[in-house]
Amino acid sequence: MPNAIKLYRHPLSGHSHRVELFLSLLNLPTELVFVDLANGAHKTADYLAINAFGQVPVIDDNGTLISDSNAILVYLAKKYGNGSWQLQDPLTEARIQRWLSVAAGQVAYGPAAARLITVFGAAFNADEVIARAHALLKVMEAELSDSPFLAGTETSIADVANYSYIAHAPEGNVSLEAYPNVRAWLQRIEALPGFVPMQRTAAGLQAS
Numbered sequence: 001m002p003n004a005i006k007l008y009r010h011p012l013s014g015h016s017h018r019v020e021l022f023l024s025l026l027n028l029p030t031e032l033v034f035v036d037l038a039n040g041a042h043k044t045a046d047y048l049a050i051n052a053f054g055q056v057p058v059i060d061d062n063g064t065l066i067s068d069s070n071a072i073l074v075y076l077a078k079k080y081g082n083g084s085w086q087l088q089d090p091l092t093e094a095r096i097q098r099w100l101s102v103a104a105g106q107v108a109y110g111p112a113a114a115r116l117i118t119v120f121g122a123a124f125n126a127d128e129v130i131a132r133a134h135a136l137l138k139v140m141e142a143e144l145s146d147s148p149f150l151a152g153t154e155t156s157i158a159d160v161a162n163y164s165y166i167a168h169a170p171e172g173n174v175s176l177e178a179y180p181n182v183r184a185w186l187q188r189i190e191a192l193p194g195f196v197p198m199q200r201t202a203a204g205l206q207a208s
């Protein structure tokens with residue numbers, strides 16, 4: 001039995017959840033370490049020594065420290081994925097990378113930012129970030145009409161990276177009603193063996 005992989009995280013952080021979800025899908029022993037973002041635990045000297053950007057998530061795999069959720073997904077897929085999750089043919093790998101970029105770009109500045117307003121009181125322009133979220137969802141909806149998963153017929157880290165903030169978009173007042181293909185894709189991920197949800201927050205459209 002390998003040592004548990006330590007995951008420094010916050011339970012309401014979608015970036016943390018995508019890693020927690022992947023560790024669970026890979027069935028890897030995991031120790032969750034709570035980082036008290038509300039009280040600035042991520043900006044202490046001790047924490048900055050494990051992630052100079054002062055953010056969650058970080059993993060500690062037997063002394064190897066890795067930060068950045070997408071970097072962690074790539075590492076875990078290559079190390080523990082048995083050839084799945086990050087398929088190696090050039091076209092599929094490029095498709096996966098494209099959706100990792102979306103997870104760090106349009107998702108972070110769209111649905112994730114919209115949820116930061118309602119869940120954490122962030123001072124973003126709600127109309128702007130919600131519009132950005134819907135522009136992204138329209139593209140996802142169209143692409144998921146042709147394939148069951150973001151990078152094609154097989155599930156990959158592209159799906160894991162994008163799942164958490166799309167599933168929780170309603171908490172940021174981003175409705176998923178107009179996107180049946182996106183909702184079906186969320187359900188396909190939720191049906192995977194080892195799926196673990198992120199804690200729901202009674203915020204935005206999720207409040208009533």
Ligand SMILES: N[C@@H](CCC(=O)N[C@@H](CS)C(=O)NCC(=O)O)C(=O)O
Nearest residue numbers: 013014015054055056057068069070
């Ligand atoms: N690019 C980073 C972004 C991580 C991130 O934004 N983490 C947030 C929580 S969801 C955080 O730690 N925020 C605190 C801060 O930036 O001060 C990743 O993918 O891991």
